[in-house]
Amino acid sequence: MSHKISDSTIRRLSVYLRLLEDLEVEGTATVSSETLARQAGATAAQIRKDLSLFGSFGKRGMGYSVAELATRVRGILGLARQWRVALVGAGRIGSALFAYPNLSSRGFHIVTVVDSDPEKVGRRWGEVWIRPDDELERAIQEEQVDMAILAVPGHAAQAVMDRVVAAGVRGILNFAPVPLRVPEDVWLKDVNLVIEMEALSYALSQEAPD
Amino acid sequence: MSHKISDSTIRRLSVYLRLLEDLEVEGTATVSSETLARQAGATAAQIRKDLSLFGSFGKRGMGYSVAELATRVRGILGLARQWRVALVGAGRIGSALFAYPNLSSRGFHIVTVVDSDPEKVGRRWGEVWIRPDDELERAIQEEQVDMAILAVPGHAAQAVMDRVVAAGVRGILNFAPVPLRVPEDVWLKDVNLVIEMEALSYALSQEAPD
DNA sequence: ACATATTTGTGAAGATTTTCACAAACCTCT
C-alpha cells in the first residue's frame, strides 16, 4: 500500500463516509459509485479512483456494500479509534467548538481546555475545567492529547503553536487567520473564514456588475 | 484579463493581502516575492505567477510596493466595497461568527440575523435584531443582502439554502457538514470541521504506530 | 446454461497546477 495519497482524496473520503453512514441508517444495503456520486456532488469515476487507491471494495455488477465500505473508509481515515483533543482558547469560537456535536459524535473528544484569561480559568464546561495558559504542556501530557484545536487570536497563534508542538502534539487544527510554521512531522489544517469570504467576494465581483 | 483563475490562486491572494496589510502597518515600503513567500509559506515563483495572472505590479530589481500591491489585490478580490451579509442560524456557531472581529473589520457586515427558535427571535445582538425564520426572504430583500452565512443544523441546510438562493443571494458560506446543491450561478464555500479533523486523523494514523 | 444488463477497477489521456529557469528591467555604487 501507500503511494502518496492526495489531501483531496482524503477529504472526499470523509464526505463519502458521512453519506455512507446516512445510507446505513436508512437501511440501504448496497450503493453504486454512480448513486454515491450524485449525493456527494462528485463523479462516479472519481469515487472509484479514490477508493481504488486503497483496495478493491466493490462487487462488479452490484456496487458497494454500504456497511462494509463504511467500515473500510473508517479504517482508512483512522476513525476506528477515539481521539483526544485539546482546545486552546475558550473564547466564542472555542466555546462553539466545544459544544459542536459533530466532533464528539465522531470520536473527537475534547479532553482539556486551556485559556489565558484568568476570568475564564477555573470555570467548568461539562466534564472539563478550563485550565490556565501556563498549564498547557502539563494538560497535554496528563490528558494524553493527540490533537489540538487552536482558537486563539492571530497574534498569539504561533507562540501557542510552538508550545503545543513542543509538548508532543502532531496534529493541529488552526482557526487563527495567519500562516503558521510547523515542523515537517506535524500536520496542520487551517480553517480560515476570511479566506472563504474573500473567495466569495472575488466570485461575486466577477459577474455581478451591480 | 480573465482567463480562468483557479480557486487556489484566489485563496492565496487572500493570504498575501493579509501579510501585505501587516507590512503596511509596520511601515515597510516594498517587499520582494521572496520575502512574501517566506511569510506566506509559499514559493516566490508561485506568488509571482499568481500576481502575473492579473497584471504586472512589481518593479524588477526592487520588488513590489506594499501599499500599491495591497490596493491592487483588494481590487482583484472585490474588497474595495462593503459586503452585506445575512447570518442564518443564531446558535453557538452563529453567535461566534457574529462577534468574530476579522469579518467586520474586513468589510463583511452582518446586517441581519435569522433563527427558527422562538426563544431567540426578538433578541438584539448589537445593532441587529434576530428575526424569525419566516422573515428570511423579507430580511434578505430589505437589507439588500449580498451573501449569506449558513450556520444551521445539517438536516435543515438544503432547505434554508434553497430559500436563500430563491431570495436572490448568490454567495453562501456553509457550516453544515452536508453536501449542498446550488444552481450554477451561485457560489458556495463550505467550512467543514469534520473533514479537517478526519484529515488530521488520517495523517496521524499513517506514521504514528502509537 | 446462456444472453443481457450492471458496475467495478484501472491504464491511458486530458486538464490543471506548480515549479523551473532565464531574459529583461531596474537599482545602486563608483
Added chain:
DNA sequence: AGAGGTTTGTGAAAATCTTCACAAATATGT
C-alpha cells in the same frame, strides 16, 4: 555612464489531479 547585483514576469517543463473509456466480473432473467 557603466558594471554588478537584484528581482520581476513568463514561457516551458514537470508534477499532480481528474476524466475517459473499456475489459473483466458479477447479477438476473429465461
